[in-house]
Amino acid sequence: MADDKYKGYRGPALSVLKNFNVYVWSDVEVETTKGVFAGVILPRSETADDCHLVLKMSNGYNVGVLAENIQNIREIGHKEAHYKIPESEFPRDPAKPNVTLLGTGGTIASRLDYRTGAVIPAFTPGELYGAVPELADICNLKTEKLYGVFSENMGPEQYMFTAKKIGEEIENGVDGIVIGHGTDAMHHTAAALSFMVQDSPVPIVIVGSQRSSDRPSSDAAFNLQCACHTAAHSDIAEVTVCMFGPTSDQYNLLHKGTRVRKMHSSYRSTFRTLGDIPIAMVTPEKVTPIKKDYKRRDMNRKPKIDAVFEEMVSIVYYYPNMRPDIIESLVDNGYKGIVIAGTGLGHVNKPLYEPIRKAVEKGVQVVMTVQTLWGYVQMYVYDTGRDLLDIGIMPMENMLPEVAYIKLGWVLAHTTEREEVRKMMLTPINDEITEREPFDGYLIWQGGVPEVEEFISKILR
Amino acid sequence: MADDKYKGYRGPALSVLKNFNVYVWSDVEVETTKGVFAGVILPRSETADDCHLVLKMSNGYNVGVLAENIQNIREIGHKEAHYKIPESEFPRDPAKPNVTLLGTGGTIASRLDYRTGAVIPAFTPGELYGAVPELADICNLKTEKLYGVFSENMGPEQYMFTAKKIGEEIENGVDGIVIGHGTDAMHHTAAALSFMVQDSPVPIVIVGSQRSSDRPSSDAAFNLQCACHTAAHSDIAEVTVCMFGPTSDQYNLLHKGTRVRKMHSSYRSTFRTLGDIPIAMVTPEKVTPIKKDYKRRDMNRKPKIDAVFEEMVSIVYYYPNMRPDIIESLVDNGYKGIVIAGTGLGHVNKPLYEPIRKAVEKGVQVVMTVQTLWGYVQMYVYDTGRDLLDIGIMPMENMLPEVAYIKLGWVLAHTTEREEVRKMMLTPINDEITEREPFDGYLIWQGGVPEVEEFISKILR
Numbered sequence: 001m002a003d004d005k006y007k008g009y010r011g012p013a014l015s016v017l018k019n020f021n022v023y024v025w026s027d028v029e030v031e032t033t034k035g036v037f038a039g040v041i042l043p044r045s046e047t048a049d050d051c052h053l054v055l056k057m058s059n060g061y062n063v064g065v066l067a068e069n070i071q072n073i074r075e076i077g078h079k080e081a082h083y084k085i086p087e088s089e090f091p092r093d094p095a096k097p098n099v100t101l102l103g104t105g106g107t108i109a110s111r112l113d114y115r116t117g118a119v120i121p122a123f124t125p126g127e128l129y130g131a132v133p134e135l136a137d138i139c140n141l142k143t144e145k146l147y148g149v150f151s152e153n154m155g156p157e158q159y160m161f162t163a164k165k166i167g168e169e170i171e172n173g174v175d176g177i178v179i180g181h182g183t184d185a186m187h188h189t190a191a192a193l194s195f196m197v198q199d200s201p202v203p204i205v206i207v208g209s210q211r212s213s214d215r216p217s218s219d220a221a222f223n224l225q226c227a228c229h230t231a232a233h234s235d236i237a238e239v240t241v242c243m244f245g246p247t248s249d250q251y252n253l254l255h256k257g258t259r260v261r262k263m264h265s266s267y268r269s270t271f272r273t274l275g276d277i278p279i280a281m282v283t284p285e286k287v288t289p290i291k292k293d294y295k296r297r298d299m300n301r302k303p304k305i306d307a308v309f310e311e312m313v314s315i316v317y318y319y320p321n322m323r324p325d326i327i328e329s330l331v332d333n334g335y336k337g338i339v340i341a342g343t344g345l346g347h348v349n350k351p352l353y354e355p356i357r358k359a360v361e362k363g364v365q366v367v368m369t370v371q372t373l374w375g376y377v378q379m380y381v382y383d384t385g386r387d388l389l390d391i392g393i394m395p396m397e398n399m400l401p402e403v404a405y406i407k408l409g410w411v412l413a414h415t416t417e418r419e420e421v422r423k424m425m426l427t428p429i430n431d432e433i434t435e436r437e438p439f440d441g442y443l444i445w446q447g448g449v450p451e452v453e454e455f456i457s458k459i460l461r
Numbered sequence: 462m463a464d465d466k467y468k469g470y471r472g473p474a475l476s477v478l479k480n481f482n483v484y485v486w487s488d489v490e491v492e493t494t495k496g497v498f499a500g501v502i503l504p505r506s507e508t509a510d511d512c513h514l515v516l517k518m519s520n521g522y523n524v525g526v527l528a529e530n531i532q533n534i535r536e537i538g539h540k541e542a543h544y545k546i547p548e549s550e551f552p553r554d555p556a557k558p559n560v561t562l563l564g565t566g567g568t569i570a571s572r573l574d575y576r577t578g579a580v581i582p583a584f585t586p587g588e589l590y591g592a593v594p595e596l597a598d599i600c601n602l603k604t605e606k607l608y609g610v611f612s613e614n615m616g617p618e619q620y621m622f623t624a625k626k627i628g629e630e631i632e633n634g635v636d637g638i639v640i641g642h643g644t645d646a647m648h649h650t651a652a653a654l655s656f657m658v659q660d661s662p663v664p665i666v667i668v669g670s671q672r673s674s675d676r677p678s679s680d681a682a683f684n685l686q687c688a689c690h691t692a693a694h695s696d697i698a699e700v701t702v703c704m705f706g707p708t709s710d711q712y713n714l715l716h717k718g719t720r721v722r723k724m725h726s727s728y729r730s731t732f733r734t735l736g737d738i739p740i741a742m743v744t745p746e747k748v749t750p751i752k753k754d755y756k757r758r759d760m761n762r763k764p765k766i767d768a769v770f771e772e773m774v775s776i777v778y779y780y781p782n783m784r785p786d787i788i789e790s791l792v793d794n795g796y797k798g799i800v801i802a803g804t805g806l807g808h809v810n811k812p813l814y815e816p817i818r819k820a821v822e823k824g825v826q827v828v829m830t831v832q833t834l835w836g837y838v839q840m841y842v843y844d845t846g847r848d849l850l851d852i853g854i855m856p857m858e859n860m861l862p863e864v865a866y867i868k869l870g871w872v873l874a875h876t877t878e879r880e881e882v883r884k885m886m887l888t889p890i891n892d893e894i895t896e897r898e899p900f901d902g903y904l905i906w907q908g909g910v911p912e913v914e915e916f917i918s919k920i921l922r
Contacts, residue, residue, distance in 0.1 A: 052847075063841045064841070064847045066851070150808065150845055151781075151804070151805075152779070152781065152803075152804050152805070152808040152809060152810050152845070153781075153810045153811060154781055155781050155782035155810070156782055182805075183805060184804035184805030184806075184808055185781045185804050185805075188780065188781045189781075262804070262805065262833050263833050263834065263835055264833050264835040264836040265805055265806050265807070265831045265833045265835070265836030265837055265838070265839065266806065266836050266837065266839065267835070267836065270833065270836075311782060311784075314780075314783075314787065315778055315780050316778075317776055317777075317778035317802065317862075318613070319649065319775075319776050319863065319866050320612075320613065320614075320615055320616050320646045320649045320650075321616035321617055321772060322775075323772075325790070325794045326775065329786070329790035329791075329793075329794065330790075332790075333786045333790065341778065342613075343612070343613045343645035343646050343723070344612075344613070344643075344644060344645030344646075344723065344726055345645075345726045345727065346726070347611065347613040347645055348613060349613050349614045349616070350614060370726045372723050372724050372725050372726045372731065373724065374724055374725040374726070374728075375725040375726030375727050375728065375731075376726055376727065377726065378726065378727065380524045380525070384611055384613070386513070386525045390527075401778075402780065405780050
């Protein structure tokens with residue numbers, strides 16, 4: 001074990017600390033071959049590598065500095081921080097609904113404290129209660145860590161296991177489920193669970209945070225309260241994403257799992273409902289539905305857990321001058337489904353027609369979506385679109401490309417017969433295709449501009 | 462030649478018309494194996510295929526119906542339309558600026574009339590004057606058709622030729638250039654011309670239309686007037702896109718060629734400036750700058766025409782569970798540049814690290830952008846991002862994925878030396894990287910909501 005002053009550091013990183021006479025919690029300036037970094041040296045998890053120093057910078061972000069690049073370290077001060085969350089027993093109140101929080105990883109789970117100085121999931125009910133005591137006012141919380149992964153590493157295996165886990169929790173009579181998740185690919189998981197868990201009797205709310213809880217602007221506690229409130233008390237028994245709405249801390253928006261997308265890399269108000277309006281506005285105390293046509297809570301309804309996925313599916317994001325090999329390689333490598341994100345109403349260039357035709361001939365299912373993200377595929381408008389239809393491409397209306405990817409993987413695990421695939425793809429399970437965009441669905445609900453919010457609040461009045 | 466009542470129809474399509482006793486301009490209901498279509502039978506271009514009937518439906522769209530699928534045609538009426546534009550000589554006024562309109566194809570060019578009953582470019586100055594006589598109040602217009610292609614078929618060859626053509630027109634002393642273009646991949650061409658034509662002394666304005674001029678809601682004439690006014694009279698000597706702003710016919714927005722993207726498949730107000738604000742509001746009579754820091758018109762400035770492109774570049778649009786073969790196939794097929802559109806701050810899953818490392822080792826240039834479209838790549842925040850940096854991925858700040866694709870192709874035609882590529886990619890030529898997003902650049906300028914427009918007009922007051 002390393003000395004306590006060097007918590008968790010080993011190998012080359014430990015040597016560097018010793019060479020320059022600095023320790024964990026030293027406030028330092030580090031000169032490296034890649035530039036100068038300033039910040040507080042954080043403790044390191046024992047499972048982390050032994051070649052990086054981790055600094056917390058003044059902007060709240062952590063930076064990892066490769067030990068071998070370090071030329072000098074100057075200690076400016078010392079800022080020992082105690083991030084340990086006081087753990088207390090989560091109070092149980094028989095009058096309150098029971099919610100299960102399933103953890104998969106991501107910022108909301110992994111940064112709740114820095115006990116070990118590293119990015120590790122810390123996730124017992126007691127810890128959560130210590131961090132966000134308001135949760136006890138909302139529900140009785142049970143937590144279970146399923147994974148500790150960044151959301152970009154979530155995949156079919158995790159989708160299927162989580163779906164089954166949800167089935168078990170519902171079986172056990174829980175009143176609502178919250179899923180803690182990294183934000184990057186949250187919308188992919190939301191789509192997957194929308195298809196794999198149908199007819200849920202209770203709310204299934206996916207939540208994350210864009211800023212870790214040690215940063216002053218963190219959305220972790222607020223999002224968690226909103227999600228738990230929705231799971232415990234709302235009538236909305238669907239797979240939803242509950243994330244920051246406007247740029248101010250006023251409310252979260254609840255998005256349908258099949259119509260939501262991350263639209264900003266760092267803003268807290270990053271999730272947007274596309275081609276529809278959000279289901280509801282949520283605060284830690286209240287859920288205000290915006291849409292009327294959602295599935296209601298019904299404890300007597302039996303959920304349908306359909307956790308299957310064909311992995312050989314891909315997205316081809318069209319760009320001008322795309323060459324036939326892009327399609328040919330997918331076919332050669334055994335892909336069974338291809339989602340094209342075409343330009344405009346659903347177009348690709350002529351040189352792709354022939355490889356697409358061959359792919360379809362070989363039994364590959366090729367579907368078309370639009371990379372504009374908003375709007376419908378309409379392949380009847382131009383000759384070129386009609387040619388593509390004749391080749392056998394299936395247009396997916398206003399299904400988002402990411403959702404089409406998830407749905408095609410799910411459908412192909414049921415059937416590979418083209419007409420059956422077409423039918424399943426074009427039969428909406430939970431609004432992944434909407435009949436008509438609500439007027440101005442494209443434009444409003446962007447939030448953050450006071451005038452827009454006033455407009456929204458007028459609608460809601 | 463076919464009989465005049467069957468203008469342009471030949472072969473199976475002609476037989477069907479004769480069988481059911483209907484003609485061009487018959488208002489019909491067509492029963493097919495794919496459903497029933499209602500509309501007016503349009504004339505057909507002689508260069509078009511001989512197996513489709515083309516109907517203009519009541520919503521303004523055309524639909525092509527395969528002759529062999531037709532089971533019955535019932536004539537309801539007859540609606541002969543005369544779309545021929547009276548051609549008059551475009552008046553020349555020595556006091557007015559000279560503008561050259563270069564046509565590449567797309568809706569704005571191809572649907573200005575239906576003389577031949579088909580989608581063909583019709584584009585002489587006289588025809589344009591006949592269709593939009595207001596143009597003569599704005600400038601002296603010279604037109605030249607470079608191509609007649611849908612924009613998804615535009616590519617490096619067309620970019621380079623157009624750039625050289627622009628150089629010649631500037632050489633000839635023109636006061637401004639308008640480029641008529643299909644809307645689908647307009648933003649790709651705008652980016653290409655931003656890099657290939659630098660330091661232009663005059664405005665270069667790309668324009669298109671979302672609805673053809675025979676539809677009541679067409680934006681063709683309005684967009685064309687706005688674009689010509691900008692080219693002729695504005696002080697903004699940059700490569701820009703001039704397209705419909707809000708949902709009402711009030712003004713167009715002028716977008717920087719490197720920061721614009723098509724964001725709705727069918728709306729007229731589809732183009733949006735991302736990660737910045739538009740340069741100006743434009744009407745047929747007036748240009749109102751919103752930004753201050755654009756390049757001013759200066760007839761003494763010499764443009765730099767740098768029309769080169771390396772075609773072996775691709776975009777990889779990350780999705781969860783992406784498999785290594787996606788990267789490996791690109792390397793095997795000889796690609797020299799890969800733009801990854803990662804999730805969140807710029808992430809991909811772990812199984813891709815090794816193939817990416819190998820690609821970089823083999824001299825492939827790999828750059829990272831964000832598929833959220835808004836926001837910056839920030840690869841220092843998580844371990845995973847730092848790992849990717851160590852592998853040799855170059856983060857592209859807030860450059861849009863499509864723009865990174867175009868720029869990487871352009872840069873790789875200059876150098877394949879990594880540090881030189883990095884330097885060129887990260888040195889903005891025209892705001893393809895912006896230092897900081899303007900506050901709320903993400904949120905405002907969506908247009909179309911009266912309250913938002915009021916807000917915008919307040920800013921501009």
